[in-house]
Amino acid sequence: MKHLLGIRELSADQIVHLLDTAETFRDISKREIKKVPALRGRTVINLFFEASTRTRTSFEIAAKRLSADAVNISVSTSSVSKGETLLDTARNLQAMAPDCIVIRHQSAGAPYHLTRVCDAAIVNAGDGAHEHPTQALLDALTIREHKGGIDGLKVAIIGDILHSRVARSNIYLLSKLGATVSVAGPGTLVPPEFAELIEQGVRVEQRIEDAIVDSDVVMILRMQRERQTDAFFPSMREYAVHYGLHLNHLNLAATDAIVMHPGPMNRGIEISSEIADGGRSLILDQVTNGVAVRMAVLYLLAGAGKDGQEVSRDVNVVAESDETSRSVGGVRGRTRKPRRGTRN
Amino acid sequence: MRLLIQNGYIIDPAQGLNTGKNLLVEDGRIVGVLGYSDPIPEATELFDATGLIVAPGFIDMHVHLREPGHEYKETIASGAAAAVAGGFTTVCAMPNTSPVNDNAAVTRFVIEQAERAGLASVLPIGAVTKNSEGIELAEMGEMKDAGIVAVSDDGCPVPTAGMMRRAMEYARGFDLPVIDHCEDKSLARGGVMHEGHWSLVLGLRGMPAAAEEVDAERDCVLAELTGARVHLAHLSTRGAIEAVRRARQKGLHVSCEVAPHHWSLTDEACQGYDTNTKMNPPLRSQDYIDAILEGLRDGTIDAIASDHAPHHADEKALEFDQAPNGIVGLETSIGLAMERLVNTGVISLERLVELCATNPARILKLQDRGTLSAGARADVTILDPEMTWTFDVSRSKSKSRNSPFNGYSFRGGVVATIVRGRIVHLLPEYSRSVRGTRIELAAR
Numbered sequence: 001m002k003h004l005l006g007i008r009e010l011s012a013d014q015i016v017h018l019l020d021t022a023e024t025f026r027d028i029s030k031r032e033i034k035k036v037p038a039l040r041g042r043t044v045i046n047l048f049f050e051a052s053t054r055t056r057t058s059f060e061i062a063a064k065r066l067s068a069d070a071v072n073i074s075v076s077t078s079s080v081s082k083g084e085t086l087l088d089t090a091r092n093l094q095a096m097a098p099d100c101i102v103i104r105h106q107s108a109g110a111p112y113h114l115t116r117v118c119d120a121a122i123v124n125a126g127d128g129a130h131e132h133p134t135q136a137l138l139d140a141l142t143i144r145e146h147k148g149g150i151d152g153l154k155v156a157i158i159g160d161i162l163h164s165r166v167a168r169s170n171i172y173l174l175s176k177l178g179a180t181v182s183v184a185g186p187g188t189l190v191p192p193e194f195a196e197l198i199e200q201g202v203r204v205e206q207r208i209e210d211a212i213v214d215s216d217v218v219m220i221l222r223m224q225r226e227r228q229t230d231a232f233f234p235s236m237r238e239y240a241v242h243y244g245l246h247l248n249h250l251n252l253a254a255t256d257a258i259v260m261h262p263g264p265m266n267r268g269i270e271i272s273s274e275i276a277d278g279g280r281s282l283i284l285d286q287v288t289n290g291v292a293v294r295m296a297v298l299y300l301l302a303g304a305g306k307d308g309q310e311v312s313r314d315v316n317v318v319a320e321s322d323e324t325s326r327s328v329g330g331v332r333g334r335t336r337k338p339r340r341g342t343r344n
Numbered sequence: 345m346r347l348l349i350q351n352g353y354i355i356d357p358a359q360g361l362n363t364g365k366n367l368l369v370e371d372g373r374i375v376g377v378l379g380y381s382d383p384i385p386e387a388t389e390l391f392d393a394t395g396l397i398v399a400p401g402f403i404d405m406h407v408h409l410r411e412p413g414h415e416y417k418e419t420i421a422s423g424a425a426a427a428v429a430g431g432f433t434t435v436c437a438m439p440n441t442s443p444v445n446d447n448a449a450v451t452r453f454v455i456e457q458a459e460r461a462g463l464a465s466v467l468p469i470g471a472v473t474k475n476s477e478g479i480e481l482a483e484m485g486e487m488k489d490a491g492i493v494a495v496s497d498d499g500c501p502v503p504t505a506g507m508m509r510r511a512m513e514y515a516r517g518f519d520l521p522v523i524d525h526c527e528d529k530s531l532a533r534g535g536v537m538h539e540g541h542w543s544l545v546l547g548l549r550g551m552p553a554a555a556e557e558v559d560a561e562r563d564c565v566l567a568e569l570t571g572a573r574v575h576l577a578h579l580s581t582r583g584a585i586e587a588v589r590r591a592r593q594k595g596l597h598v599s600c601e602v603a604p605h606h607w608s609l610t611d612e613a614c615q616g617y618d619t620n621t622k623m624n625p626p627l628r629s630q631d632y633i634d635a636i637l638e639g640l641r642d643g644t645i646d647a648i649a650s651d652h653a654p655h656h657a658d659e660k661a662l663e664f665d666q667a668p669n670g671i672v673g674l675e676t677s678i679g680l681a682m683e684r685l686v687n688t689g690v691i692s693l694e695r696l697v698e699l700c701a702t703n704p705a706r707i708l709k710l711q712d713r714g715t716l717s718a719g720a721r722a723d724v725t726i727l728d729p730e731m732t733w734t735f736d737v738s739r740s741k742s743k744s745r746n747s748p749f750n751g752y753s754f755r756g757g758v759v760a761t762i763v764r765g766r767i768v769h770l771l772p773e774y775s776r777s778v779r780g781t782r783i784e785l786a787a788r
Contacts, residue, residue, distance in 0.1 A: 008545065087661050107663035108547035109617030128665070130547030165547055193544055 003122040004297055005111050006131035007172040015140070015173060022141050022289070022296035028065055029291055039068035039303045042099040046072045047089070048125070049105040054263055054287065055125050055134070059102050062294035066303065068099075086110060087117055094118045100302035103127070108165075121301035129163045135262050136169035138293040140177065142286050143217055146258055151178030154254075156211040158245060159221030159270055160189045160232075166262045167221060168197070175200045184211035185221075185243055188232040208243055213252045220245050220261045223270045236269055245271045250280065258282050346370045347765060348384055349724065352393025355694050356400055357702045358715035362694055367398055369722040372764035376718045391767070392777040393726055396759055399697045400716050401433025401723025403704035404674060405494075406523075406577055406601060406649035409435070409466065411457060412450065413442025418654040418743045420454065421461035423674070425741035426652070428463045428769040430674040431758030433723035434704075434713060435464050435652075438498045439471040446471035446482040448490035455491050463768050464761075465723070467493045467708070472511045472522065476500040479507075481514055488518045493708045496523035498577065499624070499669075503529065505562055512572035521573040521599075521707060526559035526584055527551075527624070536665045538611040538626040546614060548664060553632065556625055557583030564591040567598050575707055576600040578651045580625035582635035589644045599707045600639075601647040604673060604680035605748070607636045613748060619660045619667035620748040623653065637690050646703040648696075650677045654744030672742045676735055676749045678727070682756030686729070693729065701725070722765035728774075729756045 001014060010018075028034055044063040048056050056072060063070035075089070086105070090113070093101060100121045103111050108128030115122050126132040143150055155174050161167045161183045171181050175198050182203035183190055195204045205211040212218055223239055233239050250257060259271075259281045267273045275281060349367040354377060356362075361377065368375040368385070384390075409423035418426075420437070427435045437454055439445035445454060451468045458466030470487035474480045476497040484495055495515055501524055502508045508524070515522045532551035537543050539550025560576055564587045567574040579585055579600050591598040605623065610630055613621040621627055639645040653670025660667050678700070685691045691699070705714025712720045737750040759777075761769035770778065 085658070085661065086663055105663070107665045109664045112617045113663060128547050129549075162544075168545075168547060191544065193541055196541060197544055 001300065003111070003115055004133050004301060005115070005122065005124045007133045007136050007169045007176070008131065010176070012176045015137070015176060018137055018293070018296055018300065019141050019144060021300060022137065022292040025295040025299070026289065026292040028295070029288070034065050035067060036065070037067045038299055039063065039066035039099075042068045042302050043097070044068045044070045044100045044102065044298060044302060045093055045098045045120075046070060046125075047075070047093065047101055047103045048073065049075045049103070049110070050126070052104055052126070054290070055104065058287070058290040059125060059294050062291050062298055065291070066295055066298060068298065068302070086113055090114045090117050094120060100298060123297055123301060126165055128165065129168070130165050131169045132165040133169050134290070134293055134297060135166050136173040137297070138286055138290040139170055139219070139260060139262070140173055141289040141293055142260065142282050143258070145285070145289070146282060147216060150174060153179040153217060154215040155179050155181050155217040155219065156208075156215040156253075157181060157183045157219045157221065158208050158211060158243065159185050160223055160227060161185055161194060161221070162189045162191055163224070163227070164221050170219065171197060171202055175202075182211040182215070184208040186233045186239070189227070208245070209249065209252055212249050215253045216257055218245065218250070218253055218257055218259050220259065220271045222262065222264065223266055240269050244269055245275055247272065247274055250275065260286055263287070345765060346385060346388040347391060347722075347762075348388045349391040349393050349398050349726070351380060352396045352398035352726065354398045354716060355697045356716040357694055357698045358400070358705075359717050361716070367716060367724065369724070369762070369765045372722050374716050374718055374720045374722050377716065390779045391726075391760070392779070395728065395730070397693060397727040397729060398716070399725045399727065400701040400714050401721070401761070401763065402431050402678070402700040402725045403434040403436070403708075403710070403714060404432045404650050404652065404677065405436040405647055405704045405708060406603075407435045407437060407652040407674065408440065408654065408670070409437045409454075410654060411441060412453060416743070417656050420457040420466060421463070422741060422743045423652070423654070424458060424461045424463040424466060426672070426674040428761040428763065429741045429758075430650075430676070431678045431725045431727070431761055431769075432464055432674060433725065433761060433763045434467060434710070435674070436467045436469050436493060436708070438469055438496060440476060440499050444471050444475050445469070445487070445492075446474050446476065448483065448486040451487045451490035451492055464763060467491070467710075469494045469496050469523065471495065472497040472502055472515075473507070478503045481511060484515055484518050484520060488520060492520070493710065494521045494523050494575065496525070496577070498523070498525045501525045501527050501529070501559065505566065508563065509566050509570060512566055512570040512574065516570060516572040519573070519709070521575045523575045523577050524559070524563050525577050526556045526563065526579070528555045528558045531555035531558060535626070536622060537614050538628040540611060540629055542611040542614055546617070548614070551626060553581040553583065553628065556581045557587070560584035560587040564588070564596065564598055567591060567596045568594065571597070573597040574599075578603045578606065578625055578649065579639075579645070580606045580628050580636070581632055585635050585639040585644055589639070592644065599646040599703070600644070601649040602636050602640065602645050603649060603651045604677050605671060607633050607640075608680050608684055609748060614664075617664040618748065619662065619664055620671055620746050622664060622667055622669055623651070623671055624669040637685075640685060640691055640695075640699070646699070646707060648677060648681060648699045649704075650674050652742075654742050655746050657745055660746045670746070672740065672744050672747050674742065675740055676747065676752070678758050679733070679735060679752070679754035679756070680749070682729065683754045687755055722762060724762040725758060726760040726762070727756065728759045731755070731757050731759070733757050
């Protein structure tokens, strides 16, 4: 695997390898010295053409915890309105010899474009309505953590499926690992063609209740306000009533069902606060796992991992040789402190 | 100057000719068809067409030559060179230049530039409305006097039925066909590919087939209301082809064309986000290809037109949703028709000539083209149905390189193109076929 462009082209084995790698990295963030030298001397560029707090921060923290030099570039304008084209931007960055470029872009396929002019590993951090592979990986890691596995689970994805790269990546990943997926939302945002998106099929429901029945995992998607002005639905109020997740919906799901949301949430629109803040919500666990997943991705694409080297050796080396962590962490011996609780 | 194309196989559906004959040409006009053993007049240059098909010059009734205004993509001269290299002796230039061809001055400019280039004959198509904005009618009468053969607002289709009605009524007065790019923009909603499985997979905004079908139905209804001659451009959907089929059964003056890429590629080709698979109408799924093949077979489809749409490499290097629509097509049309239609038995060679020459001339009422009958313009396309060749876009005569067919191999292709009795294109491998003729090949 040279790039991570989407989940669709990955095999189940590759996905499991990524998740297993992420699991080994999860512990690093629980240490007092949250840093290993795995990517020391490597450069990771976070190239973000769309606003993002969570994903960009998560990638940046992941890179830094692996001791990579992380550079963030936020470009607010697209190539049409600005002078420089995406490919020229990419060529310029490539001239500075990065090891990895993480790109988020409003145009589907933009990461594919980059692979044509860059030697660096390209990581898709969300491209238009196409894919958001690291989100699906962190969701899977979270589900695995809480359900023990993914095979045989029933997952419901609720909301704006049509425009959602998160939904697509999750549909691919979860079905590759043996889960069955149903989707539901307003008819304007859930085209029936989704039923045949994958070989295994997706259940497309009109009412969210029908998708949620007996499900083990309920994933709620963010509803963007501009869909209202584009006449996909009449009002946020009606959306909240008919397509928002309320406590009574959860009674339809399996008794131990979990609730996820990729963020940022519109409380009271697609998800009620009782659920978001309730015991079944794993929304913050998802964020925590996001760092581990992105560490795994960067490690496997930009680090020693890309040559097939074992993870454990690198990871178990405490970052004591690293200048930054020494000055921050201070006392050496404390880096091997016993783990704290596994949940926060 | 006399030229005898001898020992070839002449196919001219306009005269019902499908037979081994010699063709004699003099001073830019067809003299007539002679038997193989008929005496050869003195001082006649000879083209040995043994094993070759001799057809009336092909007419591509839908190309974009970009001049005036976008000469960095194509000029009339480079477009005309690509035309003759592809076997076309006449091309019809769409009006979406800058300025738009919505008045006689631009029409005359296009014609003069084509005469200067001296390769393919270029017949301009005028705009339906001023600046193709769909608000006021363009000066069709003056443009007709200057040389347009049809009107169209191609890429910016007339948005309202009311305006289209007026346009048809007015064009009828000048006996001009109205060519419509069928697309209801409110349904297409800025889609960048066909709406279906692959648009969902790729996360690209799709335009539904219904966007074309709704407009095609509208145009057929208006053709009945107005009695105008209506030609539907580059149809890509089952519903639109069916609409034409029904209109024809009612006896309406409705005709239509299809483009080679629409029967050659499906929307699956957009995988990988290659912007050379982006055009409008978009590549669609196999079911629509089947509908096109049916229409070609049963006669519903009248013409093959390339929708040759050159774009600069820098423009096509943009993100898929930002890149402009269209591909170059003049030099691959006949290869794709031979490979995918004739060799597969969908249509006969005779029907191919009908689609590329006879019918375009009939639709546009070009009296002396599309046939090899005595007195017609000596526009001839010579094909070798057996030659195998590979399209190399880097050697294209067009200024642009935006083709998804680079590297495609074909059996059957164009050997020579003759415009008004002059050989303006001849494959080097066949140069020995010609004796005593001064060959004036396309420049560059």
